[in-house]
Amino acid sequence: MEEFIAALRSHGYKITPQRRAVIGALRACGKFTTAQQVLEHVKENFPDMSLDTVYRNLGLLTDLGLVHEINTRRREGNIFEISLAEHHHHLVCLECGKAECLNFCPIHADEVTRAEENGFKVTFHSLEFYGYCQECQGDVPKRQ
Numbered sequence: 001m002e003e004f005i006a007a008l009r010s011h012g013y014k015i016t017p018q019r020r021a022v023i024g025a026l027r028a029c030g031k032f033t034t035a036q037q038v039l040e041h042v043k044e045n046f047p048d049m050s051l052d053t054v055y056r057n058l059g060l061l062t063d064l065g066l067v068h069e070i071n072t073r074r075r076e077g078n079i080f081e082i083s084l085a086e087h088h089h090h091l092v093c094l095e096c097g098k099a100e101c102l103n104f105c106p107i108h109a110d111e112v113t114r115a116e117e118n119g120f121k122v123t124f125h126s127l128e129f130y131g132y133c134q135e136c137q138g139d140v141p142k143r144q
């Protein structure tokens with residue numbers, strides 16, 4: 001919590017009770033949390049909080065690099081992970097939506113250099129691997 005507060009302050013953001021509640025909910029809800037789950041948690045203390053406000057706060061925390069947003073391609077929405085670990089990527093199951101952390105990054109410096117060939121300056125990348133987790137592999141036809 002303290003590092004979140006410090007990072008928000010150093011970027012000139014106010015620590016509103018709502019913002020504090022969103023951070024608290026992220027911590028309380030476990031590793032991978034949807035905005036809806038954050039909202040349900042926060043609503044216990046802030047019944048008027050809207051999903052939009054939750055998304056705005058999650059977006060801010062993501063922009064500051066405090067939270068990592070994982071694109072699940074699911075109707076339930078993306079999931080958010082507190083990004084205290086090293087830069088890493090995720091496996092996302094297309095069937096159950098479960099995510100798993102990968103403890104390595106498959107993008108190497110020379111590939112970033114290639115991406116910058118036309119003068120674009122790359123500052124970060126985001127990458128998810130989609131497929132089926134072990135439990136879901138049984139009866140799901142493999143997409144090529």
Ligand SMILES: [Zn+2]
Nearest residue numbers: 093096133136
């Ligand atoms: Zn699965």
Ligand SMILES: [Zn+2]
Nearest residue numbers: 081088100101
């Ligand atoms: Zn992760």
Ligand SMILES: [Zn+2]
Nearest residue numbers: 088105106107
């Ligand atoms: Zn990477």
